[in-house]
Amino acid sequence: MNTSELFYSRMKSAWTYAMRIIRVIIGGGGTPLILGIVLIALYFAYQQFLAWVPADFPIDFMLTIPYTLLVTSSRVRTWVKPADLVFLLPVETQMKPYFRASLTYSAAVHLIHLGILTLLAYPLFFIMWKSNLAIVLAYLFFTLLQVYNVLIEWWEMRLTVSLARNKIRMVTAGRFFLNGGTVFFFLNQHAAGVLGTAVGLFALGWYLRRQVPVIPYPWHLMQAQEQNIRTRYHALAGMFVDLPRLKTPVRKRKWFTRFLPHWSTQTASAYLFWRAFFRKSELFPISIRLIIWAMIFIAVFPNRWVVFAVYLGCVWMFSVQLPSLAHSQQYPIIHKLYPLPPKQWKQGLRSIGLVTIGIQTLSIALFAWLAGAMLLTETMLLIAVGGILTYTISYFYLPRSKQQKMA
Template structure:
């Protein structure tokens, strides 16, 4: 069996499904409009940021931190499924070609993502760092740094079965620090001293040699099958959840996180006799994507409001956030998400609807209030802020108590 062909087949199937879903998203009535408006808002906010940026602001440090995180946090995608622990495990000694092609694929995708990200930063680079010619040299340097991180991450994954998670995290943390410093030196290489460049080059070589020595002493097998399977499950859940903003898709089994730092409060805040309130809130916080979507939407909206303190921009941003997040909340009531016995609880169906409505009202209204408070610190008039806040709360109330419950009732 040619395992490299197996990887190519899985990759092709996955990309075919992704393109089909993308076409469904693009064919949606309001999707192009929403994406276009969001792109215009971000472009305007970016240009306003460049105009506002003070000359003494340590932008090189900030950009180095922003770049080093996606450079270092590499998740090698292998398309390994849970069933492979049974069917492919006997072929483990012949899986080298499979993972070799996987590394080639990941290098290509991560380099494409890096190039797009750096092109977005091109106006900022020309403003504060150097010319386009310098930018091309920086782009090549970052590409080498990305490939180095991919190889190092692959070696760290291979060491998972043999070393503790604390040791693996230590290796990652050292790599993150080196990547951050190298990113900073790369950005300012026109003005950097040769001694600093040589120093961090030596650190990179030493780290690579240290990691390779550890890997060379470890057995060649087994591969971290469970790690790859869980990672693939998370990646699929993330993409399905993202596409779910725009179209209804068949649900996959979403991974969950414990998040004990917040779930321990639920029994104290939710009164007894409200099992579905507890169930829905617990699902919201432990869901690996829904809670993250809420935070990402909130952060993105805050950035837009801060850099574009215009009445209509702020008002449109808040309405867009209400729609983007509110459209995700019906996922919580999907019966396929819970065990069968949950559906036969001897509880009035109205209690489920009421619990869902209250949860939607709290989350969406809290989103509106936070964004309105952020708008109050901009140059908008108090009357404008009050108008935005009151209108947003009214829309949140209508959205939570009428639109979303009806959307659930129409679900087949």
């Protein structure tokens, strides 16, 4: 049995489905226009930032962060399905070609991401080194580092069948610091530092490789990771087009849900929406990631126009996803056994919109002020605009969208 053909068949099917969604997004409504406006605003802000960069600006440190994150998060895409735990388990000893193809595909995708990052960072590299040859050599070095991290990521996954997850997390943390040191020393052209951290990274990989068992493969982990990847991509595409819901895992998150009676204003709909927000939907991690990425953009490009573009972009990307909490498929049993009046459903969605969007707009505005991207008066004006947006979205957009989702 040539299991590599099975991998490429699944890859082709997944990309065919993804391309159909991308074509719908490109040809749908004002999405291309909004994205184009955001990209143009970021382009002009990037140009202003490059013109502003002083001679003593720590470009090496700024580039170390994205490159370290990119090479460390070398996720392996396996396309393992729930049924594989039954049907592929008997041929587990023949699955090596399948996972070899998976590693090849994953490495290729990560190298594309690495190339895009290098193209975006090219002006900064040129300011720092003034040499195109040095930039090419840097990309080749980071390519080797990226491919090696894909292998280590795969060995870490394989070791979850014999080691506790907290030990694997410690290994990943160590790999993150070794990658960060390697990237930083390379950008500073510190040969001894690069050699030391690279030897440490090689020793870590060599040790992990010796500990990896031949079988079994971590089927449950691969299936769970694949489900999480699909859910994230589905949530991202759902910002632009309506898609059928995926089965998402339920996470306890007791440290949030214990406060629900206070946040839900004692209404069943609000309690239900908050519970789904924290435990089942992808909206909670999406909201956190949007705030983090907004802060990174503002810290790297401290410009008022960047702040405004990122501000509007984050609010828009989160607001178009929020009505999915009110989807009738989210609570099929409750709709049958405990029907609530439409007014209460609207009130519940309105309350969660006021809190989540309000926190998002306020945190981004305050961070822009702390980062020096805006003056205090401009920050207060931005907070006022955020309050108007929060009220408008919560009281007019969300209730109207709820009627379509609950239909």
